[in-house]
Amino acid sequence: MEQLRDAxxxxxxxxxELDSRLEQALKSKTHAELAALTADLPRPSSVESRPPLVLKGGMHGASRGPGRWEVPGQVIAHGGVGGVKIDFTRAACRLREVAVEAYGEMAGVTIVIPDGWAADTSGMDPGVGGLKDKTTPDRLPGTPLIRLTGSGGMAGVVIRHPNRRERRKLHSNPTQG
Structure with a gap:
């Protein structure tokens, strides 16, 4: 309802249109029904002008998440020697599509997306390290599509949903962030 009021x-x-959608929101019984009410909204201009998030693994690695953070339209990750992990599981994303450029380099890039989000990896060059796409195609209405491009480099790129340990942490502390 907050997203509708903001729009x-x-x-x-x-x-x-606001009145109609708010009425539908109050009658909704599932998250999917709620997501459908905001899926077709034009993006806010502030989101479009947000600079890309650039993460460089360097010698010690870099990460974004698992806490709350606002997802920009473009994310660029260079694994370097230390690696990069991008965790979208608690991220706030109002976009229908997020462009992620990942370059595995020496240590690799790991991308974790929530269940219900989907990934398109067709623009990815696996390089020597390869690409491991462990996501499911079950995209829920109103959730983002991660459009992955770049190169696996020497260490590769992995895109997946949360593993068992991450799921336990999410369930044990649902309001972290």
């Missing part, structure tokens, strides 16, 4: 305040939907 109306920013002029992305008119007040009649």
């Amino acid at each position: 109306a305040a920013e002029g992305r939907i008119d007040l009649d």
